[in-house]
Amino acid sequence: MSTPGAGRRRRHGATLYLGGSIYSRAEPFATAMLVADGTIAWLGPDAAAAGHRGDVDEVVYLAGALLAPAFVDAHVHTTATGMADVGLDLAGARSLADVLAAVRVGAPRASGGPIVGFGWDERAWSHPLRPPRRDELDQAAGGAVVFLDRADAHGSAVSTALLEAYPHIRDRAGYDDSGWLTGPAHHAARAAVYDALPGDLRREVQRSVRAQAAAQGIGSMHEMGGSSLAGARDLVALLDLAAAEPGPQVLGYWADGAHRSSLPDPRIRGRAGDLFADGTMGSHTAALREDYSDLPGARGRCEVTAGAVRDHVLACSGAGLQAGYHVIGDEAIDTVLAGFDEAADTIGEAAVRAGHHRLEHVELVRPEHIGVMARLGLTASVQPRFDEFWGGPEGMYAARLGGRWRLMNPLAAMQAAGVGVALGSDSPVTPLGPWQAVQAAAWHHEPAHRLSVRAAFAAHTRGGWRAAGQLAGGVLAVGETATFAVWQAGELQVQAPDARVSAWSTDPRSGTPGLPDLTPGADPPVCLRTVVAGHVVHDRADILDREGSR
Structure with a gap:
């Protein structure tokens, strides 16, 4: 004192x-x-x-x-979060008919502009269990541009008018003539729609999301921008807004491996974030070692090679930038870590560790992956509410992976091995809600993967600053x-859901700071x-x- x-x-x-x-x-x-x-x-x-x-x-x-x-939210898509608020909220849709009805209602409100929706998930529907077709969207929207982002943000249903406005989408992998887009085709459609947003609408939704984050105790947000996301105009506008107006700090990342091109803004911290090594489990696009349990013959697709990852890490390390990838499936993690190892063979492990590089999501993690991540000083930027929403023996992960769902998001094993862990939301995929994320980490469906509340809180505060390569902050x-x-x-306590916290640390005389009761069902x-x-x-x-x- x-x-x-x-x-x-x-x-x-x-x-x-x-x-x-x-x-x-x-x-x-x-x-x-x-x-x-x-x-x-x-x-x-x-x-x-x-x-x-x-x-x-x-x-x-x-x-x-x-x-x-x-709190630090280590993975956010600000404009997409705001558009989910002002566009069509399809999370509650329980049938294809519900989605089409929402589009019909939303068409007059769009006043000739694009109809943007988010959050639908056909797994929750009564039959037919399929995305809307573009002929159905054309009829419901009266011929307007329609972009409906799936709940995992890695697949979209689009209208004919959108494809006519942006014909290059038809040439991208993942295009289907039904209007269902995945992979590069989906990313191209999303980037086109968000790049075309009017400037006043963009500011309105970005300002609104920063206010929402502040109201949830978030002091810093890691914005995941990129040419296949919302585009350079969007990221620069957000950085400008954060510099001009009070609110949570915004740290910008640019997902682009084209090192011969300049960064869109010198304030960007790295060529990292959602630089896609693969897709998601929900859209069957995460790259797996073995087939999807519910889609035999399909294993997703890895979008990078180990050599490309090596070159990316070397270029970022030489430029003083953080490198990183969106990586979810075990095959994609194999490839990305092989590339990091090849970079370490070239410049040394110490130089790789000094780069504070990071992996986003990093979900289907095998034990051998954890050792490589710890050795190379890679941060795991993870979203515990993915397990809350899709984990467990009856969840989407189990449907896609069978018994492999138990390997997903091994937070405790990563942290125990010395891997830096930072928590985020991936909003709008899961909502902004840091205490809910801490709770999800502490009550993971797989007990072996659970963190104590105190460890999860540290990962969502101090861990976020470390993920950005900043040793100060979060204390x-x-x-x-x-x-x-x-x-x-309410009453504060030292809390762990599975008795791994030693008795001394729960004794008030130890001076261990208390945190809110996060037992499921408790008032937040x-x-x-x-x-x-x-x-x-x-x-x-x-x-x-x-x-x-x-």
């Missing part, structure tokens, strides 16, 4: 927080925190805070609330940037305030008690 008042000077933008539970390993018994000039200036007990009260702009009375590091300690959230959370915490680098970006003024001090 630092000494209050020592060497004191008038601080600009200073706020004193009192009477809370401060989640700090540096000061585990702290109940008060001082923020000044965008950094944490002091931590300690309320009784020692009196010397700061006259020197701050605001005093906030936490009344027992939890003050903890803000509350004097001198750290003041990026945190305040939560109304409510975010009262989010602060990013000292700036308040979300505030529940109706709940938090505060006063001006000077």
